[in-house]
Amino acid sequence: MRLHRLEVAAFGPFSGVEAIDFDALSDAGLFLIQGRTGAGKTSVLDAVCFALYGQVPGVRNAVKGLRSDHAPPGAGPRVVLETTVRGRRLRITRSPAWERPKLRGSGTTTEHAKVVLEEFEHGAWTGLTTRLDEAGDLVSRLLGMNAVQFCQVAMLPQGEFAGFLRAGADERRRVLERLFAAEVFTQVEKWLADRRAATGREAAELGAAAASVADRIAETTGAAPPRGERPAVPQPRRGEPAAEPFAEVEALPAWAAELAGGHQDICATMEELRAGVTETLRAAREALDDAKALAARQRTHAEAVARRDALAGRAEEKSRMASRLDAAARADRVVPLVKDVRERHGRAVQARRWAEETRSKVAALLPPKAPEDVLAKAERDRRDEAAALEGMRAAAARLRDVERQREELAGELRRLEPDDARTAAALDELPGLVQARRAELDEARAAAAGRSGAEAAVRDARRRLDAAHRRDRVEVLLAEAEEAQRAAVDAAQEARDRAQELRQTRLDGMAAVLAAELADGEPCRVCGSTEHPAPVASLAVVPSEDEVERAQAAYERAQERREKQTGEVESRRSERDQLLEAAGDAAAEALAAELAEAEEAFEAAAARAAEADLLENAVHRLEGDLDQARDDRDRVSRRLTEIRTRDGELAAERTRLAADLDRARGGDATLEERIARLAREAAALGEAAEALRASGRADEELAAARAKAAQEAAEQGFRTPDEVDEAAMPDEDQGVLRDRIRQLDDAEAQVRALLKDPELIAAAAAPAPGLPALEAAVRAAEAAHTEAASAADRARHRRDRLAELRERLAAAVAGWRPAAERHEVAERMAGLASGKHTANRHAMSLSAYVLAARLEQVVAAANERLSRMSGDRYALVHTTGKAAGDRTKGAGGLGLRVADAWTGLERDPVTLSGGESFITSLALALGLADVVTAEAGGTEIGTLFVDEGFGTLDEETLDEVMDVLDGLRDGGRAVGIVSHVAELRARIPAQLRVTKDRTGSTAKVVV
Template sequence: MRLHRLRITAFGPFSGTEEIDFDALSDAGLFLIQGRTGAGKTSVLDAVCFALYGQVPGARNAVKGLRSDHASPGTAPSVVLETTIRGRRLRITRSPAWERPKLRGSGTTTEHAKVLLEEFEDGAWVGLSTRLDEAGDLISRLLGMTAVQFCQVVMLPQGEFAGFLRAGADERRKVLERLFATEVFTQVEKWLADRRAATGREAAELAAAASSVADRIAGTAGAPPPRDRPVVPQPRRAEPAAEPFAEVETLPGWAAELAAGHEDVRAATEELRREAAEALEAARGALEDARTLADRQRRHADALARREALREHAEERSRMGSRLDAAARADRVAPLVHAVRRRHEEARRARRRADEARAAVGSLLPPNASEDVLAKAERDRRDEVAALEGVRGKAARLRQVEREREALDAELRRLEPEEARIAATLDELPGVVDARRAELDEARVAAAGLGGAEAAVREAERRLDAAQRLDRLEQRLAEAQARYLAAVDAAQEARERVLDLRQARLAGMAAVLAGELRDGEPCRVCGSTEHPAPGVQAGEIPDEAEIERAQAEADDAQDAREKAGTALEALRSDRDHLLEVAGEADADAIAAELADARLALEEATARAAEAERLEAALHRDEQELERVREERDAVSRALAENRARDGELAAEQGRLSAELDEARGGDPTIEARLARLAREADALAATIEALRESGRAAGELAAARAAAEAAAGAEGFRTPEEVLGAVMSDEEQGELRDRIRRLDDEEAAVRDLLGDPALVKAAAEPAPDLAALEAAFREADAAHTAAASAADRARQRCDRLAELRARLGEAVRAWRPAAERHAVAERLAGLASGKHHANRHAVSLSAYVLGARLRQVVAAANERLARMSGGRYTLVHTTEKAAGDRTRGAGGLGLRVADAWTGLERDPVTLSGGESFITSLSLALGLADVVTAEAGGAEIGTLFVDEGFGTLDEETLDEVMDVLDGLRDGGRAVGVVSHVAELRARIPAQLRVAKGRGGSTAAITV
C-alpha cells in the first residue's frame, strides 16, 4: 500500500480544506510530520485510517464527533484519500456522521456517514461502491488486515509498545489476540472442555442406567442389592473426573450368580408339575369313561321309547300317501278343465261383439247381409276415398292462397305510409351531419393539451406526497434516534454487567477452589496435601449460569441496538430521498401548484370528453343517414314486388274454387266427405272381423271339451268336478311330504340305535358312580393347578432375570466406550487448557500458538535492536510464568532482555527511557513484519512512527535513524511523527502542522 494524496475538510482540528501530497514526501524516502503539541499531527494519521476503515485508532474511535469544531456550520466534513493497493489506484471519499442546519426552519438534522469508493481505469475514475459495508469489506480484503492490525503495522504507536514490552502475560496476550487470528485455537480449547463435560455426563448416565437395571434384578429375585454398588461420579466443570467407573464391571457376575440359584428352583417346580399332571390325566380318563357309559345307557333307553311311539302313527302315514297320489293325478288333468272354462268365456264374448258390429252397419246394408256383401261395400267406399285424396291437396292450396293475399294486403297498408316518412327524413339528415362535424373539429383542438395537464398534475402530486411524508418522517426520525440512543445505553449497561459478573467470578475463584479442598487430597492449584489457610468467600460469587444469562441479555441488547441502528439508517435514507423529490418548497406552496394544475386538467378533460361525445354522435348520425337511404330503397322494392304477387294469387284463387265445388257433391266440404266415407269403411271392416272371430272361438271350445273329458277318464276321474276336488296346492303337498319324510327318518334312526353293538353292550352293564369320580378329578385338578402355578412363577422369574441380565450386559457394553471416550476427552482437554500433568509448562493451546507468533516477532525485532543498541541488547522469549500472571495456562508469553555486556537476562521494566524506546521500536517493527506476512504479504509502501524520539541521546538517535533509513529499501516511505527540534535538522522533507484559533493548517516543505 502506498499513499499518494490526502485531502481533509472540516475534520479533527482542520477547519478548512488541507491537501497533503504524499508523493512529494515519499520521494525523499524519510519525512517528518512535525508541529506543536495539539496541532493535529496524529489527526493526519487518523484521517488516513478513517478514509480506509471508517474509524480512527485507539480510544479516539469512541468519540462520536469527528467534525471540526472550528468549521463553519454548513461545511460538511470529509476525507479524500488516493492510494495504491496491490497495484490498483483507488480514491476513497468518506464523510462521518454530523449535525447540519435544517434546510427549512431552525435546528439541526443528522447527516449519515457516507462513502464513495472509486478506481482509476483507462484514464478516468470509475465508481465501485457507495455502501459503507461493501467499501470496508473491499479495502480489508485488499490490505489483508483489520483496522486494529493496520494501526499496529502501519502507524507503529510507540506508547502502546512500551507498555507491551513491560506488560505481564495477560495483557500481552490481549494485544496479540487482537493482531493474530487465534480464535480457532481458543474455540478448540472450549470445544474440548465441553466435550469432556459431555462425555462425563454420558458415562455417568450410562453407569446410572446399569445400576438401575441391577436394582430391578435384585427386586425380581427378592434379594438385597449387591453389596458393592457402583458409585456414579459427577464430573465437575474443568476438573478431572473421579476414578473411572470400575465398579460397574462387577454387576454382570453378580447377576449371573443370582440367576443360577433360581434355575435350580425352577427345575424342582417343573418336576412337581409333571407328577401332578400325570395324576390329573388318570382321574380325567376314569371320569370320561364313566360319563361315556352313562350316556350310552341313556341313548338305548330313549330308542326303545321312540320305537313304541312310531307304531301309533302307521295308519296316519298311509292316509297321507293316498291323498298325495290323487293330487298328483289331478294335477295332470286340471289344466285341461281350466282351459275349457276359458274357451267358453271367449266364445261368449266373440258372439256379443259380432252382434254389436252388425247392428252398427244396419243402415248401410240389409240386416242379414253375407260376409261377401259386407266386403264389397267396404271396397267401394275406400276406392272413393282414394279418388278424393287428390282433390284434398287443391283445398289446402286454396286456403294457403287466401292467407297469402291477406298478408300482402296488410304489408301494402304498412309500406305506403313508411315510404312517405322515409322521404321526409332524407330531406333533414344531411344538414344535421354537417353541423355535428363542425362542432367536433372545434372540441378536438381544445382537448389537445390534456397530456401536458395530466403530467403536470402527476408531478405536483408526487412532490406534495413527498413533502407531506417528509413532515411525518421528521417525528418518526426523532423517535428512532431516541430509541437508538436508548438501545446503545442498554447494550453498554448489559455488557458492563457481564464484565462485572466475570470479574466477580474471577475474584471469588479462590474461595470456590478452597471449598473443594479435602484433607489429605492434593490441591489442584499448588499440589499440596495440606491446606493451612484456604481462601474464604468475601461476598456472593456469581455462577456460570448467571454469567451465561447476563451474556445472553447482553447479546439480545446488542441485537436490539443493531436493529435500532438499521431502522434509523433506513429512515434517514427515506428522508434524503423525500428531500430530493419535494425540493425546497413547503407543502402549502406545492398544494397551491397542484390545485392550479388540477383546474387546468379538469378543463382539458372536459373538452376531451366533449370531443369524444361529439365524435360518437357524428358517427351515429352518419350511420343513421346511411341506414335511412338503404331503408328507402328496400321499401320501394317491396311495394313493387307485393303488387305483382297479389295479381298472380287472385287468378289462382278463382280456378281452385271452381274445381272444389264440383268434387264435394252433397257434403259441405271435401274434408267432411272424406271423413264420412272413412267411418263407413271402418265399420264394415270391423263387422267382417267380428263375424270371423266368433266362428273361430266356437270351434276352439268344442275341441277343448273333448280333450278334457278324455284325460279325466284316463286318470280315473268320472267328471271334471271330481278332478278339481282332488287338486291340492304346492304348499299343502309339501307339508304332507315333510311329515311323511320325518316319520321315515325317525324310524330309520331308531333302528340304527337299537342295532348299535356299543349301546346294546352298555345297556347290559351296571350304572357307574359319577359323583365319586368327579370328586376325585377335582382333587387332582387342584393339586395340578398349585404345582403349575409354582412352576410358572419360577419360570417367569428366571425368564425375567435372563431378560434383565441381557439388558444389564447391554448397559455395561454401552457404558465401556463412553467411559473410554471420557478418559480421552479428559486428557485432551487438560492438555489443551494446560491443566493436565502431561503439559509440563502448564501452557494452554491458544497461549502456545501466540507464543509461537511472539517468537517470530522477537526474531524480527532482534535484527533491528542489535543495530540500535550497538549489539548490546537482545530480546528473549520465555515460557516461564511471570509473578503477576494470575491466569492459569497463560504462560508462554514472557519477554526478557539479554544484556551482552553482563551476560545476564533482565526484566524489561529495568530498562531506561531511551533503552525502552529503542527496544519497543524494534518490537513494533518486528511485529509489523510478522503481521504483514500473516495478512498475506501485502506490501506496505508507506508507514509512520509516532513519537518517543525525545528520550534518545545523540549517538542512539543516529543508530535509530540508520535503522529507519533502512526501512526505505524497496521504495518504502517512512513518516516520523515528532516535535523534537533535532529531527527537523536531520529530516529535510517535512509536513508542518500549525494550530491557530480558527483551526489547524498543514504545509509541505521539501
C-alpha cells in the first residue's frame, strides 16, 4: 500500500482544507512530520486511518466528534485519501458523523457518517460503493488486515511499544490477541472445558445408574451399600480440575460378589434342612405306598381271575377277524395296480378326445387324418413366415412417423399462413405511420427548443424577486441601523467628554493630591526634598485615578459600540446597493407577476418537450415494429418454404413404404393381423401335433398297466378284479380289526401274567393293610416339607435375584468405565489446553502457547534491528516462565527479557534507560510489523510512519536508529517520522510542517 494524496477539511485541529502530497514526500524515501506539540502531527495519521477504516487509532477512537472545533459552523468534516493497494488506485472520501446547524430555524441536526469509495480505471474515477460496511470490507480484504493490525504495522504508535515492552503477560496477551487470530485456539480451550464437563456429567449419570442397581441389591438382600450410602458424585469447583471421580463405583462389584457368597451359604443350609424333611416325607409316603400297593395287588389278583373267565368265551370271534384281515392284506398288494389301470384308462380317453378336438381346429389347414410329421412341418412353415414379417414392423413404424410428421407440418403451415398475411399487411401500413409520427415529432421539438430560455427566464425572475424581498427588508434594517448609529455616536461623544473632563480635573488638582501624600522626613516624589514648607491645598473635589480609568473604559466601550454600529450601517448599505443592482427599483408585486408569466411560459415549453419525448418514443416503437415486421416476414417465408419442401420429401417416402407394406400383408388387412394369424395357426398346428403324440403315449401306458395288474392278482390268489375289490378293506377298518385282536391278545397276556405274578399270589394270601393311620402320618410330613421348601425357595429366589442384579451391576459398571476413561482423557486434555494440568510443564494455555510462538517470531525479527541500533549490545529474549506479576493461570510463555552482551546477564526491560527503552521498543514494533504483515498475507506497506520518541536518544544512537529506518526504504518504501526534535529537521530535508495558531492548524509540504 502506498499513499499518494491526503486532503482533510474541518478534521481534528485542521479548520480549513489542507492537501498533503505524499508522492512528493515519498520521492525522498525518508520524510519528517514536524511541528509544535499539539499542532496535529498525529492527526495526519488519524486522518489516514480514518479514511481507510472509518476509525482513528488507539484510545482516540473512543472520543466522540472528529470535527474541528475551529471550523466555521456550517463546514462539514471530510477526509479524502488517494492510495494504491495491490496495484489498484483507490480514492476514499469519508465524513464522520457531526452536528450541523439546521437549514431552517435554530438548533442542530445530526449528519450521519458517509463514505465514497472510487477506483481509477481507464483514465477516469469509477464509483465502487457508498456503503460504510462494503467500503470497510473491501479495504480490509485488499490490505489483508483489520484496523488494529494496520495501525500496528503502518503507524508505529507513540509510547505504546514501550508499554508493551514493560507490560505483564496478561496485558501483553491482550495486545497480541488483537493482532493475531488466536480465537480458534481459545475456542478449542473452551470446547475441551465443555467436553470435560459433558463427560463428567455422563460418567456421573452412569455411576448413579450403577449406584441405583446397588441400592436394589441392598434392598433385595437387606444389606447396606459400601460405607452405608450411595456412591458420591464429585463436583469440581469453578476454575479447578475435578478430583478423581466416582472411585466408589469400582468397589460395587466386589461388594455384590461378597453378598452373593453369603447368600450362597444360606441357600446351602436351607437345602440341607429341606433334604431332611424330604427324607421323612419320603419314608412316610413309601409306607403308605407299600400298603396301598398291597391292597391294589389283592384287588388286581381278584380282577384277573374274573377277566380270565370272560376271555375264554371270545376265542371264536377272534379267529374270524384274523381270516378277514389276511384276505384284506393280500388284496392290498393288488388294489394299487387296479386303480392305476383305471386312472390310465381315463387319461387315454381324455387324450384321444383332446387329439380329436385339436385336429378339428386345423381341419381347414391340412387334409383329414394328417400324421404328426405333417402337422409339425406346417407349424414350422408358418412360424418361419411370421419371423420374416417381423422385419417389416420397422417400416410400419416409420410409415406412422412419416404420417405424424406430415400432420405436424400441415398444422404449422396452417398456423404460419395467417402470420404471413398479417406481416404483409403490417409492411403495407407501418411506413406511413412512421412518416406521420416523425413529422409530429419535428413540430414538437421545434416548439420545445425554447424551454432552456424559458427556464433561464424563470431563474432570473425568481432571483430578482428574492432580491426585491431582501432589498425591502434590508432597507428597514438599514434605517434601524442608522438610528442606532446616531445613538451610539452621541453616547460615545458624551463618554469622551466625560473622560476628558475628569482627566483635566485630576491634572488640575494633581499638586494638591501630591501635597496630601507628603510626610515629614520623606522625600518629595517630584523634587526629592525632605522638607515641605508650603504644600498646596485645594477646596475642589479631585477625582481619583480609578474614576478616571472607569470613565476611560466607558468611553472605549461606547466607542466600540459606535464602531460596531457604523460597520453594521456600512454592511447594510453595501448589501442594499447590491440588491438594488440585482432587483432594481421595481416593486416586488410587479416582479412576482413577471415570475408567474415566466413560469407559465416554461411550463408550456416543458409540456411540449414532454410531448416530444412521447412522440420520439412512439416513433422508435413504430420503427421497431416495422423492423420486427420485416424480420417476421423473412422468417415466416423461409419457414413456409422449408415446410413445403419437407412435406414433399415425406410424401415420397410414404408412397414407397406403403407399397412395401401392401406386398408384405398379402390378403390380410394389416401387417400385424397377418403376423397374428400366422402365429395363431402355428400354435393350433403345434397343439394338434402334441395332442396326437400324447394320445399314443396314453394307449401304450394303459396296455402295460393292465398286464401288470393281471399278473399280480393271480399271484395273490384272485381270479378277477371284482374279487380283489370284494376282499379289499379300508385301512381304517383293518386297523379296527387289528386293534380288536391285539386287545384280546393283550388282555389274555395280561391276565396270564397277573395270575403267574408271585407278588399277586403272595398278596392274595396276605391279610388286608391299615391305610387310615398311614395317610395321617403322610399329611404331617407334607406340612413340614412345605414349610422347609418355602424357606429354601425364598433363599434361592434372593440368590437368583442377586445374581441377576450382579449382572446388571457389572453391565452398569462396564458402561461407566469407558465414560470415566473418556472423562479422564477430557479432563487431562482440558487441563493441558488451559495450562492447569501438571503434565503441562510450562503452565501455558493453548492460546498462550500460540501467541508465545508469534512473540518468538516477533523477537527474532526485532533482534535483527536492535543489534544494529544498540551496537550489538542488546538482544530481546523470549521466556516461557511465568512472571512474578502474572496472576492468570495458564498465561505464561509471554515473558520478555533483555540480554546485555556487555555484562552477560539478562535484565528486566524496566531497567532500561529512556533511550534504551525507545530503541528496544522501536525494534520490537518493527519486528511485530513484519510478523503481522506476513500473518495478513504479506501485503506490502509502501508508506510507514514512526511516531515520536527520538528526543531520548544520544547522537550516536540516533545515527544507528536513522540507519535502521533508512534501511526500511528498501523496495521503494517511504518512511515518515513524526517528531519535533530539532536535530531531525536538519537531518531530513523532506518535511511535512504542521503549524498551529488560534484559528486552527495548517499543513505544508517542504521538499
